[in-house]
Amino acid sequence: MQTVVDLTRCQGYAQCVFLAPEVFELHGEEGLLYATAVPDDQVERVRQAAAACPVQAILLGEEVSAGAR
Amino acid sequence: MPGDLKEGRIVIVGASLAGLRAAEALREEGFTGSLTVVGDEPHPPYDRPPLSKQVLLGQATADTTGLPMRRDPNADWRLGVRATGVDLLAKQVLLEDGESLPYDRLLIATGTRARPWPNPEEASLDGVFTLRTREDAGGLAERLAAGPERVLVIGAGFTGSEIASACRERGLEVTVAERGPAPLVGALGGTLSKLAAVMHRNHGVDLRTGVTVTALRGNGSFTGAELSDGTRVDADVCVVALGAVRNVEWLAESGLAAGPRGIACDAGCRAFNMYGIVTDDVFVAGDVSRFPHPLFDYQMLSLEHWGNAVEQAEVAAHNMVNPGPLQRPHLAVPSFWSTQFGLNIKSVGVPTYSDHVVIAQGSLEARRLAVVYGYKGRVTAAVTVDMAKSLDYYKHLIETAAPFPPPPGAQDRAIAADVAIPSDVPDPSGLSHGPTVALTGYLPDRRLTLVQPG
Secondary structure, three states: OEEEEOOOOOOOOOHHHHHOOOOEEEEOOOEEEEOOEOOHHHHHHHHHHHHHOOOOOEEEEOOOOOOOO | OHHHHHOOEEEEEOOOHHHHHHHHHHHHOOOOOEEEEEEOOOOOOEOOHHHHOHHHHOOOOHHHOEOOOOOOOOOEEEEOOOEEEEEOOOOEEEEOOOOEEEOOEEEEOOOEEEOOOOOHHHHOOEOEEOOOOHHHHHHHHHHHHOOOOEEEEEOOOHHHHHHHHHHHHOOOEEEEEEOOOOOOHHHHOHHHHHHHHHHHHHOOOEEEEOOOEEEEEEEOEEEEEEEOOOOEEEOOEEEEOOOEEEOOHHHOOOOEOEEOOEEEEOOOOEEEEOOOOEEEEEEEOOOOEEEEEHHHOOEEEEEOOHHHHHHHHHHHHHHHOOOHHHOOOOOOOOEEEEEEOOEEEEEEEOOOOOOEEEEEEEEOOOOEEEEEEEEOOEEEEEEEEOOHHHHHHHHHHHHOOOEOOOOOOOOOOOOOHHHOEEOOOOOHHHOOOOOOEEEOOOOHHHHHHHOOOO
16 A cells, blocks of 8 residues: 655644554654655554545555556 | 537547546546546556656665556556657547547647756767666666766756655765756745755755756766866766656647647637637646636646646546536646655645745754745745654645735744745746746736747
8 A cells, every 4th residue: 555645735743643653753853754655564553544644635545556557 | 419428539638647537537527438548658647757756776676666556447548658749629639549539528638747967979878877767767876876976966956855864774875966046946945045055964965056967878788977167067867957847749640739838728728729719628637737826816837746737637527528517627736755864845836836935833953944935915825844744834824815924823923024034036038947847827027028039
């Protein structure tokens, strides 16, 4: 599972850091770094983080499969 | 007839952020026809911002930044094959493998590539990198992990500054060479570039400004560089961060209005041909486009912003499957972000489209502030440092062409009119890197000063 955060929208509420600290991490006061590939055991936490994000900036989903043709 | 727009053949050239989001949006809008996405890289769409941050910090590998789909666009993905031309009359995209893809409507989203070091021999030295693709980031991250003695970064725009920041965070010695007077000055102007210079130096970057790199040295492997001030930098890794080049060369014979500034299109993402006539079936989105923006006097804007690629792709997709009266314009206010040296820098509007700035909130000393930019008495941009929550407010001021200095309520202390100071946006030709936002239109009162000798 992949995740991407629309950092144009992100306002640094850090709800995601609270809910899924193994995936989301603050870099300084409000810069956000995150694991782009979400480990299987973190998917549910990232779903919760995406739902809780006040500005709905987190997207979770499959990537285009490598064999796509 | 309008119903036909939901059917037929659509080809998207460019399989990165804009291409993927457009493909998804086409299906979202009810397109049921055949959809082909052509990309010259062998990978499915991936996200680039993490390449200069998480990947260089060693927190993620370059091959894990694949973009998640919002929905499966059910497309035929032609990856690892380059488009070499378009025949507008026969309505075909030509591929390097000799195949032609017929289309009813075409979307061009070929983006940009890293501007290479101008001397190919020097550029091919082992240890010399650019940073744009997954391969670039993977190779560079590997070198950084191996613990080089010193890294030389050429160019202190956003990419160069983020690379320098990542190097310092890894404890690596780094020298940054910038032709302009300070880092980020081309994007943010004088006031914030002074803060950027302080941040570089406080974090131990050997920042050299007002210099150019005249030669890269090495015998097979990079060993150092000569600078225009006569000094030499010994380093074993060099990152060339000179900005980006728009991928338009493949359209040279197409008859489209494609040039170094991008492909010109109208506010509905419809490409212009070389006579300035709008096409009905060729659309453009993302970094490769330039489009007129009413907030900036309808000048043509070229943006290299993540958010613009998403928003413009959605507008283009909508307009590709809807008849004229239902089409909508791409009028989004430009915005971008960067994280470096522990600071979160965010921007709305076009900071370079300014004559004055005021610090509306916070202070340079506190490393936490909001700077508002104005042009001829109206607000045209705002940049926040570690104050992202304020940005929406300033965005509203820009959208409504609010007076500058901003009205009461836009600041945490009184702003005297004489506090506005020149924005000090330099001539882009004095920068190492290219501008990430370029106004390329006709502005009558500036035409004389725009002429650059030599």
